Amino acid sequence: MPAGKPADVRGRVGEDDDARGKRGKAGAPVKAVSQTRGEPKRREGRLTLQAVVGDGEGSADRMRSLASVRRAREREREKRKGSQAEQTRAAREVIIPDVITVQELSNRMAVRAVDIIKMLMKQGMMLKINDIIDTDTAELVATEFGHTVKRVSESDVEEGFIDAEDHSDDTVVRPPVVAVMGHVDHGKTSLLDALRKADVAAGEAGGITQHIGAYQVRLPAGEKVTFLDTPGHAAFSAMRARGANVTDIVVLVVAADDGVMPQTIEAINHARAAKTPLIVAVNKMDKHEANPQRIINELLQHEVVVEALGGDTQIIEVSAKTGLGLDNLIEALLLQAEVLDLRANPDRTAEGVVIEAKLDKGRGPVATVLVKRGTLKRGDIVVAGSSWGRVRALINERNEQLAEAGPSEPVEILGLDGAPDPGDTLAVVESDARAREITEYRQRLRREKMVAPVGAVSLTDMMSKLQDKRLKELPLIIKSDVQGSTEAIIGSLDKLATDEVRARIIHSGAGAITESDVQLAKGSNSPIIGFNVRASKQARDLAEREGVEIRYYAIIYDLIDDIKGVLSGMLAPIQRETFLGNAEVLEVFDISKVGRVAGCRVTEGRVEKGARVRILRDNIVIQEMGVLSTLKRFKDEVNSVVVGQECGMAFNGFQDLKAGDFIECFTVEEIKRTL
Incomplete structure (x- = not known):
């Protein structure tokens, strides 16, 4: 065997037979050599690895390569x-x-x-x-x-938060919830005081109720009636609407000596929208000016028909001062409740609605809750809006600690991690984890709503932004005693807004004014409005050092009037133009060191030194010169020249005067605007 032959054999180890076909001298492929056991055969073709190392026991088929x-x-x-x-x-x-x-x-x-x-x-x-x-x-x-x-969906976390309606077999009769509504100073709180034998009105600033109150009256016969006292001021429309939406009966208090007023009409509309029965209580019947027939006639104009005229609305004549007709009012309420057949299931987890909420120093967030069904117990884990917590205490309107509260019973609850918004639904959940899951989802939704959407800018958006640049804003930080008052103040300030000025609320909340509020006011260059709250000593000291103004108010009228006055001062004044006279240019003289001087004759009215002038040519204004500073008659400087007289005028910066031009003289008066 030649010396190069083993190297050729070694170089072909591991190659595939398909890729390594036998080829003859002319390059044509030849058949592979196959051997059968016991039959020696002459070797043909080229020497392969199989032929060299084979043991003679190979199969009839070709051996497959490793890659194959x-x-x-x-x-x-x-x-x-x-x-x-x-x-x-x-x-x-x-x-x-x-x-x-x-x-x-x-x-x-x-x-x-x-x-x-x-x-x-x-x-x-x-x-x-x-x-x-x-x-x-x-x-x-x-x-x-x-x-x-x-x-x-993410909203699935709230599934089961409010259970389905109870079966009628599980329910019992519950006390009625009555909302007392009416105009300012018509005696709503005084009437409720007469029923409760208490004196709440005497402690109210300005003699008006400025936040909602919930009380339960226990009658001698054992019946109970829950009353919601709602404010009568126009700013508290949302609070009155909440009162109508959570109550069973509305008592409309109308002063017999005053008649139907704007907030009386508004209360009628709230009751009608909530589809709640209405009972009219004509108060102040002890006065000589009392005229109940006038009230009936005025109510007819608003589609409120009393029973005496064939309608379905009861009217009761009462006097909170003398106690006249109080028994008749209670009897009418119980009769209406019996007709409505008010029932609830007390043997279940509690559900209710937040009437009011506030931050109390020493007690933390305090929420006034009206239980609608079920029984709320001390130690229950509750969720109200985006706040949650374990009920640490239940307190009724008499400041008594309760172990539990049943349907239609108003209580204050302690233990929430924040003050919920009035009108939020409250319900008991089974665990802390479930409460956190619901509140985190609601807080995330609230943050997403506050973030402005990012997207393509339309032409309308661009125009609104251009208009907003002309809009003057008054930044404010508002802190009040309860959430409902904050809501009412913000609503009232929004109504004052115009296309030119508005109040922009930087921050609002319930509770005392803190150092963080002062820091925020300094950064935003805004005053702090405190409604029935005060700043802490540290906050007052910081406000004095930083120059931040803090204004305190106890009556909402004063607050709104002051802000209205500030916004009025931000309005651009109206400029009213008053015509004084015309002067015709007769001749124009060139005087050295002075320029061109117009010799004029006053043709109409008078010309005054210090008044504003404009130059007209062919009844077209070609220049508005500002203030007339030089006015001479002959060689003397004069203050005014009347019609028919001649005078000389000089204008700085304008030399294109011609004979025949007219000089119009006028004054501009600025008039302050109000909202």
């Missing part, structure tokens, strides 16, 4: 993986939330993300692995891969 075996094994493995994936896909349930990325969908489906992207590309959607897809697209993809879909 690996490819076959890989194909088999892919087939097994595919069959397992098919089996898994058929049994998988994919949960799809409101927002999901391609990667997250891939993980939940146990499918490669590239396969999902390929499918979306076929649908004409070019997405990356971290892009967000909508719920419908995600459901389509999961269905195409053979999965079943379960769609969920």
Whole structure:
């Protein structure tokens, strides 16, 4: 064997027979050499590795290469993986939330993300692995891969927070909830005091109720009636609306010597919108000026028909001062409650509504709650709006500690982590985790609403922004004793806004004025308005050092009037022009060191030194000169020249005077505007 032959054999180890076909001298392929056991045969063709190392027991087929075996094994493995994936896909349930990325969908489906992207590309959607897809697209993809879909939403955390209505067999009769409404100073609180044998009105600033109160009256016969005392001032419309929406009966208090007033009409509309029965109590019947027939006639104008005229509205004549007709009013309320058949289930978890909330120094957030159904107990975990906590104490209107509160019973609760908004629904939940889940979701929603949406700017938006640049704003920080008063103040200030000025509320809340409020006021260059609250000593000292103004108010009338006055001062004054006279230019003289001087004759009215002038040529204004500073008659400087007389005038900066021009003289008066 030649010396180069073994090297040639070694160089061919591991090659595939398919790629290494035998070729003859002319390059044509030749048949592979095969041997059969026991039959020696002459070797043909080129020497191969099989021929050299073979033991003579090879099969009739060619030996497969290592690479070919690996490819076959890989194909088999892919087939097994595919069959397992098919089996898994058929049994998988994919949960799809409101927002999901391609990667997250891939993980939940146990499918490669590239396969999902390929499918979306076929649908004409070019997405990356971290892009967000909508719920419908995600459901389509999961269905195409053979999965079943379960769609969920973030709002599902509130499912079960308010239970379904109770079965009538589980309910018992509950006390009626009565809202007392009416105009300012018509005697609402005094009438309630007469029923409660208490004196609440004497402690109210200005003699008006400025926040809502909830009281329960216990009658000698054992019956109970819950009263909600609502403010009568125009600023408290939202509070009166809440009072009508949570009550069963509305008592409309009308002064017999005053008649139907604007807030009386508003209360009628609130009761009608809430579809609540109305009982009219004509108060102050002890006065000589009392005229109940006039009240009946005025109520007819607003579609309130009393029983005496064939209607369905009861009218009771009462006097909070002498106690006249109070028994008749209670009897009418109990009769109306019996007709309504008010019932609730006390043997269940409590649900109610927040009437009022405040921050009390020493006690923290305090919420006045009206229980609607169920029994609220001390130690229950409650959620009210975006606040939650464990009830540490239940206190009624008599300042008594209670172990539990049943349906239609108003109580103050302590233990919340913040002051909820009036009107928020309150309910008992089973655990701290459930309470946190609900409140975190609601707080997130509130933050998202406060963030302005980012998107394409339309022409309308651009125009509104240009108009806003001309808008003058008065920044304010408002702190009050209760949330309802804050809401009423903000609502009243919003009504004062015009296209030119408005009050912008930087921050508002219930509780005392703190150092953080002063720091915020300094940063925003705004005053602090305190309504029935005071600043702490540290906050007062900081305000004095930083030059921050703090204004205190006890009556909402004064607060609104003061802010109205400030906003009025921010309005641009009206400029009123008053015509004085005209002068015709007869001749123009060039005088050295002075310029051109117009020799004029006053043709109409008079010309005054210090008045404003404009030059007209062919009845067209060509120049407005400002103030006339030089006015001479002959050689003397004079203050005014009347009609028919001649005078000389000089204008600085304007030399294009011609004979025949007219000089119009006028004054401008600035008039202050008010809201």
